[in-house]
Amino acid sequence: MNNDKPLLSLEHVSTFYGQIQALDDVSVEIRAGEIVTLIGANGAGKTSLLMTLCGDPRASSGQIFYGGRDITRDDTANIMRSGIALVPEGRRVFSRLTVEENLSMGGFFTEEQDYRQLYRHVLELFPRLEERLTQRAGTMSGGEQQMLAIARALMSKPRLLLLDEPSLGLAPIVIQQIFDIIARLRDEGMTIFLVEQNANQALKLADRGYVLENGKIVLHDSGQALLVNKSVQEAYLGG
Amino acid sequence: MGEAGFYFIQQLLNGITIGSTYALIAIGYTMVYGIIGMINFAHGEIYMIGSYVAFAVLAGLALMGVDSIALMLAAAFIISIIITSTYGFAVERVAYRPLRNSNRLIALISAIGMSIFLQNYVRIVQGSRDIAMPSLITGGWTFGPADEFNVTLSYMQVVIFIITFITMTLLTLFISKSRMGRACRACAEDLGMTRLLGINTNQVISLTFIIGAALAAVAGVLLGLYYGVINPYIGFLAGLKAFTAAVLGGIGSIPGAVLGGLILGVTEAFTAGYFSSEYKDVVAFSLLVLILLFRPSGILGKPEVEKV
Numbered sequence: 347m348n349n350d351k352p353l354l355s356l357e358h359v360s361t362f363y364g365q366i367q368a369l370d371d372v373s374v375e376i377r378a379g380e381i382v383t384l385i386g387a388n389g390a391g392k393t394s395l396l397m398t399l400c401g402d403p404r405a406s407s408g409q410i411f412y413g414g415r416d417i418t419r420d421d422t423a424n425i426m427r428s429g430i431a432l433v434p435e436g437r438r439v440f441s442r443l444t445v446e447e448n449l450s451m452g453g454f455f456t457e458e459q460d461y462r463q464l465y466r467h468v469l470e471l472f473p474r475l476e477e478r479l480t481q482r483a484g485t486m487s488g489g490e491q492q493m494l495a496i497a498r499a500l501m502s503k504p505r506l507l508l509l510d511e512p513s514l515g516l517a518p519i520v521i522q523q524i525f526d527i528i529a530r531l532r533d534e535g536m537t538i539f540l541v542e543q544n545a546n547q548a549l550k551l552a553d554r555g556y557v558l559e560n561g562k563i564v565l566h567d568s569g570q571a572l573l574v575n576k577s578v579q580e581a582y583l584g585g
Numbered sequence: 586m587g588e589a590g591f592y593f594i595q596q597l598l599n600g601i602t603i604g605s606t607y608a609l610i611a612i613g614y615t616m617v618y619g620i621i622g623m624i625n626f627a628h629g630e631i632y633m634i635g636s637y638v639a640f641a642v643l644a645g646l647a648l649m650g651v652d653s654i655a656l657m658l659a660a661a662f663i664i665s666i667i668i669t670s671t672y673g674f675a676v677e678r679v680a681y682r683p684l685r686n687s688n689r690l691i692a693l694i695s696a697i698g699m700s701i702f703l704q705n706y707v708r709i710v711q712g713s714r715d716i717a718m719p720s721l722i723t724g725g726w727t728f729g730p731a732d733e734f735n736v737t738l739s740y741m742q743v744v745i746f747i748i749t750f751i752t753m754t755l756l757t758l759f760i761s762k763s764r765m766g767r768a769c770r771a772c773a774e775d776l777g778m779t780r781l782l783g784i785n786t787n788q789v790i791s792l793t794f795i796i797g798a799a800l801a802a803v804a805g806v807l808l809g810l811y812y813g814v815i816n817p818y819i820g821f822l823a824g825l826k827a828f829t830a831a832v833l834g835g836i837g838s839i840p841g842a843v844l845g846g847l848i849l850g851v852t853e854a855f856t857a858g859y860f861s862s863e864y865k866d867v868v869a870f871s872l873l874v875l876i877l878l879f880r881p882s883g884i885l886g887k888p889e890v891e892k893v
Contacts, residue, residue: 400781402777402780402781422780422781423780423783423784423785423786424783426780426781426782426783427783432781434778434781438775438778440770440771440774440775440778441774442770442774443767443770443771443774447767447770450764450767451767451768451771451779451782451784452782454764454768454782454783454784455783498782502782502783
């Protein structure tokens with residue numbers, strides 16, 4: 347991978363839901379191997395940004411490049427088959443499918459031998475899932491469902507993993523586990539775009555961070571710099 | 586066992602026969618509703634087309650001098666399934682897919698329009714008269730005393746039981762074990778998420794319409810042969826009955842559609858047998874009204890849960 351060019355870049359992207367503007371001239375870059383985080387208050391447009399780069403909804407203006415290719419007008423299903431995987435807000439595991447079936451939905455297009463290897467890998471990352479393979483996903487706890495949502499995304503063998511508030515609604519000890527896994531995935535070479543309200547933990551982990559306010563990027567710096575930034579501390583780190 | 590007992594068994598057999606064909610049609614309603622949340626009101630017409638194709642195949646084979654019943658049945662089923670599925674697929678592409686993102690009411694109106702269109706299309710092409718289906722399978726077994734009321738189980742009824750059972754088994758295996766079946770279940774639960782996993786949900790939706798139409802075609806062949814008469818209007822009532830069965834069992838649930846179909850068929854048969862056959866539709870649709878009033882989610886359906 348050529349490190350000069352970003353793996354993913356959004357250039358001056360705006361998005362509308364009907365008449366309502368969710369994103370306003372947003373530019374974001376993610377390089378291969380980085381963890382980049384996006385922080386912002388509720389309703390700032392964090393999920394809209396992730397969904398726009400998945401093509402749902404499509405950007406109204408601006409361009410999105412992934413691996414050097416313009417994907418702005420691509421169909422969502424095509425984008426998600428090109429090496430991008432999403433762990434969506436609220437997990438959205440298939441609650442009536444078993445854990446094993448959920449994983450196989452994630453790896454729907456993965457080739458046989460890759461599939462077996464990934465399968466072993468995610469069960470090693472999340473041993474809890476192995477105990478529950480034949481259980482319906484809906485019967486599991488929130489933390490286990492979050493682990494399943496991450497495992498499902500990994501089954502498609504992504505180069506870029508998008509995580510939308512993976513810590514939301516989870517107990518502190520589970521949040522720690524999730525962040526440990528994210529760190530481990532980074533060490534394995536995964537590129538990660540992490541959207542979080544839990545700004546403190548996200549910034550500690552991230553190489554770089556963006557701050558989104560009312561659909562606009564208002565700040566952009568290294569994770570460490572943002573952690574000590576006065577206005578970030580006041581707005582997102584509880585002063 | 587006395588005469589009353591034999592009479593009871595006869596009504597039960599008749600009810601299960603009709604009920605299993607309702608179940609076949611109802612699955613088409615319930616699968617489509619389960620995935621895209623719309624009632625495909627043209628589905629009854631798809632069933633009617635299934636009957637007409639079977640008639641055309643049987644008439645054609647008869648002209649060619651084919652007299653093997655097994656061959657005629659096999660040809661009727663296979664060709665009817667293929668052609669009827671094509672109609673099911675086309676209806677979705679033409680009348681529903683362009684409206685996928687619009688208000689649900691608009692798709693519903695389009696469905697009703699499609700239903701009227703198909704009915705009149707068959708009427709113009711085939712004429713509105715009743716058409717007699719060739720009686721391929723005649724005779725049956727009789728149980729009970731010869732001088733009193735006795736139970737007749739016709740060979741045609743046995744064929745309906747066996748074909749329905751095989752079809753349901755194949756469908757169950759497909760839905761529960763196959764890769765595309767899993768995708769169908771995932772779509773039924775969260776269409777958007779399934780697309781976010783890279784799956785072409787339009788293909789899954791098309792597949793649902795094709796499966797529903799194929800099952801309706803099976804019902805079309807079976808009921809056409811059972812009643813012996815078809816016309817362009819049979820889809821209307823059969824469609825409404827199957828829709829009732831789907832709602833009764835819990836729309837969106839495949840086992841629910843089967844259960845609803847059987848309950849509806851048996852209820853109708855008992856109404857006809859013990860009361861008056863003129864009231865069987867009244868009772869069937871009263872059942873629909875009651876279920877909508879007191880248990881709108883149906884027998885096996887889950888109450889509407891807010892998605893998070």
